[in-house]
Structure formats: C-alpha cells, structure tokens
Amino acid sequence: MIVGEQKPIAEIKAMVAPYNKVLILGCGTCVKTCFAGGEDEAAVLTSALRLAFKKDGKNIEIETQTIERQCEDGFIKESAAAVSRNEAVLSLACGAGVQDMARRFPVTPVLPGVNTTFIGVLEKQGLFTEECLGCGHCELAVFGGVCPVTRCSKKLLNGPCGGSRDGKCEISPDTDCAWQLIIARLTALGQMDNLRTYIPPKDWRTSHAGGPRKLVREDHII
C-alpha cells in the first residue's frame, strides 16, 4: 500500500487558516489502512482543528467527508457537492489523491493533510516499512524477493557494502541490512549462485529518472 503520515496539526492549521469554510476529505483505501487519512482520522482531525481555532477565537466551518479513493474519478465525483459548499479542501489522501482532486476541481484550493512516505507494508503493529521504490523494472526474482534497490541504503546490486554488521545497515541499528536478508533468503532457497554472477548497472529509464511516467494501455482505450 501507499503509506502516509498525517501532517502536524500546527502545519495543517496554518494551511487552512485563510479559509472560513473547509472540507476535510478522508480517503478510504491506503491511507485508511495506515491510519493517516481514513474516516476515523478525518473525524479526529476535524475535532482537533475546531478546538484549535476556537481557542484562537476564530470561527471556521469544517465539513467532513470520506470517499473510497481520491485517485479515482468515479469516487471523486461523490465529493463534488461538498467541495462546492466549501472554500478549500484539506485532502487526507496521498499525493496522487491530492493531485487528482486538484485536477477535478480546478478553482478550489486542495491542500495536503498527509505526507506521503512510501510504498510499503505493515510489518507489525505500529511499524510500516518501505518495500518498493516503483523503479519500473522488477528484479525480485534474482534477489529472492528482497529488493536491494529499495532496501539497501546504497542501492547496491552486487552484494553488501563493508558497513553491514550483525544483520544491520551502517546507517542505523534499526535498519535491517537488505543484503543480509537477501543472502539468508537465497541460502534457504538454495539459490546463492544468483549472487556469484555480475549484475550490470540498472537501467533507470523505467524509474522516475526517466521523467514523470505514464502507462498507456492500448487495450483499455475506448
């Protein structure tokens, strides 16, 4: 999923302060799963903002709604009526949702209430970890299902650097060494030979390095 984290209340407050009527719009898919911008978070944030503005003696009208996904036009439409009643939208979606909303409502300010952090998983309760960089050319088969492009701090393709110690990365004792994980996994799979061969430099054209990406599906074009 796309993992996000709600922005600090002070930053959100400063963003919405110029407006008198604001729609807080939750997103019911990824950011809901990571407790950053779903229905519950939208409700809590609404109360917190109302309180914060009341304390300042400012009367601000806040409406709250949550739609299934802010990155899909069919769902975005469901927010159209609420958007039209307000001066601005505080979107709790990821960056893609914020931008899709902005595209749909060209004269309404759409503000980000969430910092989009990464594509990751819930490794255990309260811990989300980054697993995929979206490089556009998946080579997980070679690395036993552990991605060195994402999970090695130096994106090394040909084995661990000299900073790997006790299974941890040199940048932090809280960060697993991806190469330790790759070697453990390939050993278990009996595929260590994968690591004896030279892996050539990555072709980054499929990644963001090639510029903003588009995926055209001719078979879906009507």
Add this chain to the structure above:
Amino acid sequence: MNSTSISGLQQVLEGGDFAVTAECGPPRGANTQVVQKKGELLRGNVDAVNVTDNQTAIVRMSSIAASASLLQMGLEPVMQMVCRDRNRIALQSDILGAYALGLRNILCLSGDHQSFGSQPDSMNVFDIDSMNLIRMVRTMRDDGLDMSGFKLDQAPRMFIGAAANPFADPFEYRVIRLAKKIEAGADFIQTQCIYNMDRFKEWMHMAREEGLTEKVYILAGVTPLKSVGMARFMDSKVAGMDIPEETIQRMASVPKENAAAEGIKICLETIAELRDIQGVSGIHLMAIEWEEKVAEIIEAANLLPRPAF
C-alpha cells in the same frame, strides 16, 4: 619504468616488493598547502598515497585535485572515487579528466552514506555500485569504450583498486564478493583496518583456497590507534570496523601519555604478522590525521628504503 606497467604502484607490486601505501585526506578548504605538507611527510616513505573522496561524506577538496597536487610533487597518488556523489556520466567524465591530469591509480568505492556526514540532508546518487564502477573502468581501459559503447579517442589506462572488508557481515559472502570484484576487473585490493587478526587470517585462507590471491594484489589496511577513546569510538561508531576487546583493553592498560606509543607498537606487531601471511602483497597505512608518524612506523617496520620506480 616497466613499459607494460600502468602505474608506479603496479610496478612495485609486480616487482614483488612488499608494498607500502598511505592515506591522505584532503583539507576542508581550498588550501593546497595542506595537501603538500601531508605529501612531504609521506615522500620517500611510501610507494603511493591514497587520496580519499569526501570520506565520511564530509565536503573536502576533491580527490582528483588533491591527487593532481601530489602528482605535481612527484608522488604517486591513488585517487579514490565513490559512487555516492556522481552518476555514471560524471564518473566516466572524471576518470577521463583524472587520466588527462596524469593520474594512473583509482580505488573504486561505493562511498560512506551521507547520513554520517555534515550534510545529511543531501541527496545521494548510487546510480551504479562499486562493482559496476570497477567494470566500467576496466572496459574504458581495456576496450577503450565508455558505458554507451562509444569508442573513446584515448582510453584512460588506470591501475584499478577495490576495497574489501573481511570484518563486515555476512562473513561467508565476503570472499564471494572479493571474487566478484576481481572478476569485474580489480587489480589490487585494499582492506579495512585490521585489528581482528584471527578473522583476517581466516578470510585470507578462504581467498587462497579460491585461488584469489593469485589474481589480485592484497594491501592489508592498518591504522595506528592514538588512544583508548579512539579505539572505542572506531569500534562502535565507524562503519565496518572490528576492534577486539583485548586490543581496547591493551590501549586502556597503559598510562594516557604512553597510549600513542602503545598504539604504534600494536600497529608494528600487526605489520610484522601481516608480512608473514601468504598472499598479502603490502600494507595500506591509514594514519588518520597522523601523517607525521608514517615515516617512523615504516622505518620501525624495516620497510625502508622504498623501491624506486
């Protein structure tokens, strides 16, 4: 100079002499006199001077410029180059430029992560890894081609070095990685500082078993300890460093004013032991901001005079 040798360092190693190289960290400023002063302290005591490339991710005078400065003084530089700060375009361009300036030795490294340095808010590059870099330099040298396959009008002929850390994990992969670096094109290897001799010997044994010492010159890394504080700091804070507790205790057991002398004594014992290990072709002495001690250590280790080339 042997006409087939690319560099003076290569000539020393091919000549079978136990090689001695030292380290020179460029200054955090534009003053070339700092480089020249360090160079003078090393002159005549070492075969080559290894010039670091923004080590620990702290901005310093570029490795190429400091190496060129040493070259002008008649010293033999080994230019370090890391993948952290340059993409493949810049790496190739800098290698061409370095060769044009007269540099003939390169040490190919991934580079310390920028989170260690003074500007942790910077973006890193890591377009290619050190393995790819080694192969890239070899292809430029031997085939005269850049990474796009374009025929260079003059190939940069570099004597290619790589790093190895026998003390990092996972240990069982360390020799496989060494083999890969040799296969990619490494002519010489410079190891991490050696304090854990047992582990180093085991790694060398594995390397010999794989026939790797026949294919590459191994320069064993040594760093004299100045104090017990330095030993503890290096062991706990410097990535990839392994200092056994007994070495730390030995540094702690002497009065503070004798600690530096004890550190040098340990260093000399290490060098003596390294000279007896089959497959070790020399030492790389990293006297960190302690270049004035290099001459003393090399002399006390009976490694003077150095061969002429």
